[in-house]
Amino acid sequence: MRFATQASPADVVIVGSGAGGGMAAYVLARAGVNVTVLEAGVPWDNTTDSAMLTWPYESPRRGASTKERPFGEFDGCIGGWEIPGEPYTVAPGEKFRWWRARMVGGRTNHWGRISLRFGPRDFKAHTFDGLGDDWPISYDDVRPYYDKLEQLVGVFGTKENIPNAPDSLFLPPPKPRCYELLVQQAARRLNVTCVPSRLSILTRPLNGRAACHYCGQCGRGCKTNSNFSSTNVLIAPALKTGKLTLQTNAMAREITLDKSGRASGVTYIDTKDGSEHHVDARVVVLAASACETSRLLLNSKSASFPNGLANGSGTVGKYLTDTTGTDVGGFVPKMMDPVPHNHDGVGGMHVYMPWWLDNKKLDFPRGYHIEVWGGTGLPEAGFGGGIQDQQGGGYGKQLKNDYRRYYGAHVGFSGRGEMIPNDGSYCEIDPRVVDKWGIPVLRFHWKFTDHEYLQVKHMQETFRALITEMGGTPWGN
Numbered sequence: 001m002r003f004a005t006q007a008s009p010a011d012v013v014i015v016g017s018g019a020g021g022g023m024a025a026y027v028l029a030r031a032g033v034n035v036t037v038l039e040a041g042v043p044w045d046n047t048t049d050s051a052m053l054t055w056p057y058e059s060p061r062r063g064a065s066t067k068e069r070p071f072g073e074f075d076g077c078i079g080g081w082e083i084p085g086e087p088y089t090v091a092p093g094e095k096f097r098w099w100r101a102r103m104v105g106g107r108t109n110h111w112g113r114i115s116l117r118f119g120p121r122d123f124k125a126h127t128f129d130g131l132g133d134d135w136p137i138s139y140d141d142v143r144p145y146y147d148k149l150e151q152l153v154g155v156f157g158t159k160e161n162i163p164n165a166p167d168s169l170f171l172p173p174p175k176p177r178c179y180e181l182l183v184q185q186a187a188r189r190l191n192v193t194c195v196p197s198r199l200s201i202l203t204r205p206l207n208g209r210a211a212c213h214y215c216g217q218c219g220r221g222c223k224t225n226s227n228f229s230s231t232n233v234l235i236a237p238a239l240k241t242g243k244l245t246l247q248t249n250a251m252a253r254e255i256t257l258d259k260s261g262r263a264s265g266v267t268y269i270d271t272k273d274g275s276e277h278h279v280d281a282r283v284v285v286l287a288a289s290a291c292e293t294s295r296l297l298l299n300s301k302s303a304s305f306p307n308g309l310a311n312g313s314g315t316v317g318k319y320l321t322d323t324t325g326t327d328v329g330g331f332v333p334k335m336m337d338p339v340p341h342n343h344d345g346v347g348g349m350h351v352y353m354p355w356w357l358d359n360k361k362l363d364f365p366r367g368y369h370i371e372v373w374g375g376t377g378l379p380e381a382g383f384g385g386g387i388q389d390q391q392g393g394g395y396g397k398q399l400k401n402d403y404r405r406y407y408g409a410h411v412g413f414s415g416r417g418e419m420i421p422n423d424g425s426y427c428e429i430d431p432r433v434v435d436k437w438g439i440p441v442l443r444f445h446w447k448f449t450d451h452e453y454l455q456v457k458h459m460q461e462t463f464r465a466l467i468t469e470m471g472g473t474p475w476g477n
Helices: 019-030 125-129 139-153 178-189 230-240 290-299 396-406 450-469
Strands: 010-015 035-038 244-247 250-257 263-270 276-286 324-331 351-353 368-374 410-417 426-434 440-445
Touching: 010 019, 010 263, 019 035, 019 230, 035 276, 178 351, 178 368, 178 410, 178 450, 230 244, 250 276, 250 290, 276 290, 290 426, 290 440, 324 368, 324 450, 368 450, 410 450
Parallel strands: 010 035, 010 276, 035 244
Antiparallel strands: 250 263, 263 276, 324 410, 351 368, 368 410, 426 440
16 A cells, blocks of 8 residues: 655545545546545554464563553554543543544454344334434435445355345355354244354455455454455555555644635644645545544534534434444353364354344343354453353363363354434534544533443343353353
């Protein structure tokens, strides 16, 4: 990749290089439009910067995390919940944590590549349960674009004809691993739908990218570009057109306006030296994440827009939602003493559970899906493999033997559910706090309701039932 400074005004300036900004840059640059992308983070290229296939014992920090890599020094995403010099605040008595990426590709370097289409009901949920708002568009409006996207990035899975989990243009899925076969059997006995998962990881070559070789290290960044990230699937091809200028270490401060009140460009700070710059453009695209985009709009005040740009309704930053979630893991004795073999698979689940129940018969209004984890894979520094919960271990030969017996004899489930928007969850500009560049920061207000608490309670009960049905024992309370 090359990283250059803008030499002339752009047709379009895009703030952010992640899923939204990367796709906008890819489409526009390939159409011949002169595009400048402003990325607040550092340069990154998976093919050269990833720590894929690095052994744990090569870690100079013995696997410890760093401020810029809270998931370990080999993790493929630079960012975190706390970024030095870039604070945010939370209203007194409330709790909220904000994950931000600071690198080319944004949070596409962090996610688990789970690529599920929204279903027809997701666009018209208010019609079904009276909560929230219907989208002004439908699934049928979006379906052709899902098709185009999947032909570009590649998603594996199987056609299941599940009404609100639409089928895609799938690549063949990988086969279930041992623990996933046991999960499928337990789910079947409990009448829980369990099907091949849907991840944007290539199981066949596509668009010049190699198929996954099953090293299981997607989280470190894929050197063969076999999984999707904006960095190498969108930004890199856009750069090759010669129409894209990628400006890294560029923290957007404000959207500027022309005399008619229309956006004319973006002012940004070079985070390497603190200098201020401006990009002129006929069109401005904001794709800096929901919260950073809100912050930029709210900080772009003028006589024409005293409450922030595009905020005449006063709703910028309001009705903030997050994915609800919880996890339960457990020990499964029948998976002890495994015969050594390579069953790493892709860097994610081979099976998952889409929503399978009728909310009208439950005490919460929206569903969730279940993600599955377990097995062996490459051990990380400090891994326990569950032996610490089974009175295993000790020293020397006994420790090694117990690791061989217990490692991989665990399984876990993570729920990911839909939150209902409420007027108590929003972000606004904190009038007293600025970041290291003098830009006012966000203050968060956060409130879950019984809708979410009851949903998470159901998740935990389901996960414990699945582990017990497998003959296992859930960990913790």
